[in-house]
Amino acid sequence: MKPSRRLLTLNIVVVVLxxxxxxxxxxxxxxxMPLGEMIPIMPFLALLHARNTGIAFSMLAGLGPIELAGLAAVVLVAVLWLWVKTPPDRKLTHFALAIVVGGAIxxxxDRLVLGYVVDYVYFHTPVWSFAVFNLADSFISVGAFLIVIDEFLLAPRKEAALARKGRPGEGN
Incomplete structure (x- = not known):
């Protein structure tokens, strides 16, 4: 079943936004902000201008920008393929995939133009610090979380409700 033109348009708008x-x-x-400058926002949150030459959490930083861009492009194609295969009624998954694709793009x-990714959100405490990340990373993480919620919580509940509705004497 192909997604409607309206759903496709909405997905494209979400990606572009x-x-x-x-x-x-x-x-x-x-x-x-000069590179390396930190602006405290809260005791545990700051803006920190950083460059990430790797992928999430600076993994694979030893690879060059072209190799990382190629890897990102392959992952993006895989996500797009999954998106095309997602049934149109899975609207939360469509939205989630749209923000994942937007974040990945x-x-x-950044990788193709700059050779690195600009990061700036920094969670930390005096004894612990989390990786510096950006809005695109947040889109990817939140999108992945929403896909898991839809796949493992919402879709099974919907299928169970539809199955109950179809049984004689139960909800008919």
Whole structure:
């Protein structure tokens, strides 16, 4: 079953908005904060202008930007294939895949244009610090979380409700 034109349009709008928002925020960070500058927001949160030459949590930082961009492109194609295979009634998954794709494209643009990804969100405590990340990373993480929620919680509940509805004497 193919997605409706309306769903396809909505998905494209979400992807474009995610990419534009990500790139605008990164441009503001680059234009207003010197590399390495940290601006405390809360005791555990700061803006920190950083460059990530690897992938999530700086893994594979030893690979060059072209290799990482190629890897990101392969993953993006795989996600797009999954997206095409997702039934149109799985609207949460469609939205989640749209923000994942938007985040992936945002970081891919950085890799191809800059050779690294601009990061700026820094969670930390005096004794512990989390990786520095960006809005595109958040889109990817939240999208993945929503897909898991839809796949393992919402879809099974919907299928169970439909199965109950179809049994004679139960809800008919």
């Amino acid at each position: 995610a990419v534009v928002l990500d790139q605008v925020v990164k441009a503001i960070v680059v234009a207003t 945002g970081n891919l643009i």
